[in-house]
Amino acid sequence: MIHVHNLHKTYRGALEPSLSGLSFRFPKGSIAGLLGPNGAGKTTTISILCGLVKADTGHAEVFGLRQDLAHRESIKRLIGIVPQQIALFPQLTAMENLEYFGHLYGLKGRPLRAKIDAYLQRFGLEKNSNKEIYKFSGGMKRRTNIIAALLHDPQLLVLDEPTAGVDVQSRSMILQFLREYNQQGVSILYTSHLLEEAQSLCSEVAVIDQGRLVLQGQPHALIQQHPECRNLEDVFLHYTGHALRD
Numbered sequence: 001m002i003h004v005h006n007l008h009k010t011y012r013g014a015l016e017p018s019l020s021g022l023s024f025r026f027p028k029g030s031i032a033g034l035l036g037p038n039g040a041g042k043t044t045t046i047s048i049l050c051g052l053v054k055a056d057t058g059h060a061e062v063f064g065l066r067q068d069l070a071h072r073e074s075i076k077r078l079i080g081i082v083p084q085q086i087a088l089f090p091q092l093t094a095m096e097n098l099e100y101f102g103h104l105y106g107l108k109g110r111p112l113r114a115k116i117d118a119y120l121q122r123f124g125l126e127k128n129s130n131k132e133i134y135k136f137s138g139g140m141k142r143r144t145n146i147i148a149a150l151l152h153d154p155q156l157l158v159l160d161e162p163t164a165g166v167d168v169q170s171r172s173m174i175l176q177f178l179r180e181y182n183q184q185g186v187s188i189l190y191t192s193h194l195l196e197e198a199q200s201l202c203s204e205v206a207v208i209d210q211g212r213l214v215l216q217g218q219p220h221a222l223i224q225q226h227p228e229c230r231n232l233e234d235v236f237l238h239y240t241g242h243a244l245r246d
């Protein structure tokens with residue numbers, strides 16, 4: 001179970017709160033989509049769940065462990081985080097980057113190398129393992145960024161817009177991987193602006209806007225509950241409106 005309860009967060013110096021009493025729950029084993037317009041609070045929420053940002057009030061729980069000082073390290077081991085921005089060293093090769101991330105989790109030697117090789121193969125990067133990251137395309141960087149979050153075998157994979165700015169081939173590969181990974185028992189929480197993608201990938205979605213929950217449920221059930229809506233995007237627009245966000 002992934003649970004956030006009544007989260008409030010105003011960043012230092014900000015005039016408006018980023019989260020204003022946000023609560024939702026996702027069952028263990030789900031592929032959960034956290035959706036919302038620009039500035040809705042998605043990244044802030046997952047940052048709090050992962051222990052990277054502190055909520056002003058309210059709490060987050062991952063598999064029954066409350067995100068606090070006492071559990072931060074245990075939760076860190078349970079979660080693999082794929083940030084929105086590529087978090088790789090551009091001058092290092094893919095292999096050097098992945099070895100570095102493996103070492104952060106105490107992995108080393110042949111077992112680490114074998115694991116990296118297997119993932120490079122799975123993500124179609126085996127021929128580029130000794131190439132520096134700055135020479136990679138956007139899709140290759142994104143795929144490497146995902147591998148970095150998998151090496152310690154997380155129980156929950158959190159991805160912030162993992163398919164933004166990648167080509168159709170990379171996107172399709174990434175989505176297929178997420179489905180298979182989930183079938184192995186790993187829970188997935190992801191954010192996206194691509195509603196069609198979320199509709200086909202997610203078993204559960206939560207739509208947030210202005211730091212609050214506006215809607216939660218299974219995509220097909222939400223669409224059925226709104227006969228005037230053809231798809232999840234229609235439902236999303238029904239609740240969040242057409243006004244442009246800053």
Ligand SMILES: Nc1ncnc2c1ncn2[C@@H]1O[C@H](COP(=O)(O)OP(=O)(O)OP(=O)(O)O)[C@@H](O)[C@H]1O
Nearest residue numbers: 011012014018036037038039040041042043044045
């Ligand atoms: N470090 C920060 N300092 C001040 N304000 C911030 C900070 N990070 C985010 N915000 C603000 O908090 C609000 C929520 O931002 P957040 O990045 O969580 O939203 P989001 O839903 O992930 O948006 P997007 O879809 O654009 O990535 C926005 O108004 C944003 O400007």
